[in-house]
Amino acid sequence: MTALVELADVHVVHKARTGGLFTRDKVYALTGADLTIAPGETVGVVGESGCGKSTLAKVLVGVQPPTSGTVSFQGRDLWAMPPAERRKAIGSHTGMIFQDPSTALNRRLTVRQILRDPLDVHGRGTAAGREERVRELMALVGLPKALADGLPGQLSGGQRQRVAIARALALDPDLVVADEPTSALDVSVRAQILNLLLDLKERLGLALVFVSHDIQTVRRMSDRVITMYLGRIVEVAPADRVTDRARHPYTRALFSATPGLLDPIDPIPLVGPVPSATRPPSGCPFRTRCWKADGVCADSMPEFSVSSTSVHRFRCHHPVGEEESTRELVGQAQAPPKEPA
Numbered sequence: 001m002t003a004l005v006e007l008a009d010v011h012v013v014h015k016a017r018t019g020g021l022f023t024r025d026k027v028y029a030l031t032g033a034d035l036t037i038a039p040g041e042t043v044g045v046v047g048e049s050g051c052g053k054s055t056l057a058k059v060l061v062g063v064q065p066p067t068s069g070t071v072s073f074q075g076r077d078l079w080a081m082p083p084a085e086r087r088k089a090i091g092s093h094t095g096m097i098f099q100d101p102s103t104a105l106n107r108r109l110t111v112r113q114i115l116r117d118p119l120d121v122h123g124r125g126t127a128a129g130r131e132e133r134v135r136e137l138m139a140l141v142g143l144p145k146a147l148a149d150g151l152p153g154q155l156s157g158g159q160r161q162r163v164a165i166a167r168a169l170a171l172d173p174d175l176v177v178a179d180e181p182t183s184a185l186d187v188s189v190r191a192q193i194l195n196l197l198l199d200l201k202e203r204l205g206l207a208l209v210f211v212s213h214d215i216q217t218v219r220r221m222s223d224r225v226i227t228m229y230l231g232r233i234v235e236v237a238p239a240d241r242v243t244d245r246a247r248h249p250y251t252r253a254l255f256s257a258t259p260g261l262l263d264p265i266d267p268i269p270l271v272g273p274v275p276s277a278t279r280p281p282s283g284c285p286f287r288t289r290c291w292k293a294d295g296v297c298a299d300s301m302p303e304f305s306v307s308s309t310s311v312h313r314f315r316c317h318h319p320v321g322e323e324e325s326t327r328e329l330v331g332q333a334q335a336p337p338k339e340p341a
């Protein structure tokens with residue numbers, strides 16, 4: 001089956017925002033990302049703040065050009081296409097839902113105008129057909145018809161996010177990427193929005209990439225979970241293995257600190273801060289905080305290894321054993337790294 005989206009050795013490097021106007025510092029937001037998203041699957045993305053989750057999300061929907069590497073939509077190199085063709089491919093294959101619907105929606109447009117806009121831009125159907133599509137989209141996300149002439153400021157947070165979801169679905173995409181879709185919402189409506197996303201995914205056969213700090217929700221919603229650390233994808237695991245069968249020490253540490261997933265344990269301590277994305281450590285970026293790190297880890301970034309299940313991949317020179325319990329690791333991690341950074 002052809003992948004919906006395939007990333008091959010994708011790097012995104014920004015000019016640093018800090019260090020003044022003339023800084024030559026670079027931020028390595030995404031480094032060597034290899035990934036395929038299959039039709040209909042749900043993939044969660046986890047990792048600490050600044051590790052590149054949003055960058056990966058934007059690359060997947062084609063709004064962030066890679067500095068190098070290839071992004072293919074259904075086998076075609078997106079960034080080798082002429083710009084008009086690329087815009088069409090992005091519009092018809094992908095939709096993106098952002099964290100905060102209050103800033104993602106144009107406050108001066110009505111709900112109807114917001115939903116019509118992508119249809120108009122891409123010249124979909126007749127004027128009457130577009131009006132019908134707007135009604136269909138509102139019904140799809142559970143928005144009452146009466147809100148069609150409302151402005152975003154007149155809606156609740158949950159309703160605004162429903163508008164944003166409807167807009168992402170307007171052109172009938174195959175892939176929807178949701179970047180922290182509930183973190184700006186009241187706790188009371190978060191579950192409704194998550195359930196809506198899952199329901200739409202089933203009904204429309206969408207692939208869904210779901211970025212969140214809420215590890216428990218990612219684990220519950222996803223088929224596969226991607227762990228990122230300092231711009232790198234370090235593990236891709238089936239959701240039912242990621243909690244206690246993860247092979248990368250960082251994934252184990254991250255999940256050990258998430259309440260409600262494992263029997264209560266002390267979390268695996270992560271020593272020190274995340275290094276700067278402008279000066280990532282040589283070799284494996286996690287080595288400065290990893291209790292298993294040694295000289296090999298400083299020398300090179302390991303290639304992906306594949307676990308006993310062929311869909312579980314991880315990049316680590318000293319992976320955790322498949323049968324090793326996280327509880328056992330907590331004790332090991334109290335010891336300092338073999339080679340101090």
Ligand SMILES: Nc1ncnc2c1ncn2[C@@H]1O[C@H](COP(=O)(O)OP(=O)(O)OP(=O)(O)O)[C@@H](O)[C@H]1O
Binds near residue numbers: 016027047051
């Ligand atoms: N346009 C930009 N210019 C400079 N640096 C950027 C830019 N966009 C992102 N970065 C930097 O790239 C790195 C990755 O950012 P990204 O937003 O992808 O991380 P994230 O994991 O989504 O973070 P968070 O969880 O806090 O949203 C960070 O160090 C960030 O500061």
